[in-house]
Amino acid sequence: MKEKAFIMEIVFRSDRPLKELSAQCSQIFETQFVETDQFDEVPGHVAQIGEVELELMKAPDEHPTRESTLSIRARTELEIEDYVATLPAIFREIFVSKPVNSRGFIECSEELQNAFLARGFSDCISCLLFDLKYDE
Numbered sequence: 447m448k449e450k451a452f453i454m455e456i457v458f459r460s461d462r463p464l465k466e467l468s469a470q471c472s473q474i475f476e477t478q479f480v481e482t483d484q485f486d487e488v489p490g491h492v493a494q495i496g497e498v499e500l501e502l503m504k505a506p507d508e509h510p511t512r513e514s515t516l517s518i519r520a521r522t523e524l525e526i527e528d529y530v531a532t533l534p535a536i537f538r539e540i541f542v543s544k545p546v547n548s549r550g551f552i553e554c555s556e557e558l559q560n561a562f563l564a565r566g567f568s569d570c571i572s573c574l575l576f577d578l579k580y581d582e
Contacts, residue, residue: 448523452518452519452520452521453517453518453519454516454517454518454554454555454558454573455515455516455517455518455573456515456516456558456559456562456570456571456572456573457513457514457515457570457571457573458513458514458515458516458567458569458570458571459511459513459569459570459571460512460569461512462514462569464489464490464491464502464504464514465491467502467504467514468481468491468502470565470567471491471493471500471502471516472493474534474536474562474565475493475495475500475534475536476495476534476535477493477494477495477500477534478493479491479492479493479500479502480492480493485501485503487506488503488504488505488506489503489504489506490502490503490504495533495534496520496532496533497520497521497522498518498519498520498533499518499519499520500516500517500518501516501517501518502514502515502516502517503515503517526541536561539557539560539561540554540557540558540561541554541557555572555573556572558572559571559572
């Protein structure tokens with residue numbers, strides 16, 4: 447079986463407190479984000495769902511944008527349908543039937559952003575980094 451790897455990144459453009467955003471993401475992803483100091487001087491929270499790693503980071507107070515970033519990574523050898531069936535519901539909304547692009551990716555950034563917008567995240571902007579890659 448070919449290994450599949452996916453990564454996604456979303457930016458939240460508001461000055462929302464990290465603990466509040468972390469609690470909201472914990473509900474959406476059906477897991478618990480915990481505070482971490484692994485990002486050096488950048489405040490952050492992390493969570494894990496099986497092989498899925500979630501990182502939530504906030505720009506330092508002195509940074510002019512005050513944005514928060516959610517990054518998600520995972521690898522699996524399961525078929526996509528089997529893998530998404532093991533994940534929280536939001537992932538089933540993101541992985542829709544789409545063809546693989548010329549680089550071997552299924553780009554689902556728009557679906558991810560829409561899933562967050564539907565849950566009240568009006569400050570969410572997709573970074574067009576969500577891809578499912580088939581390693582050769």
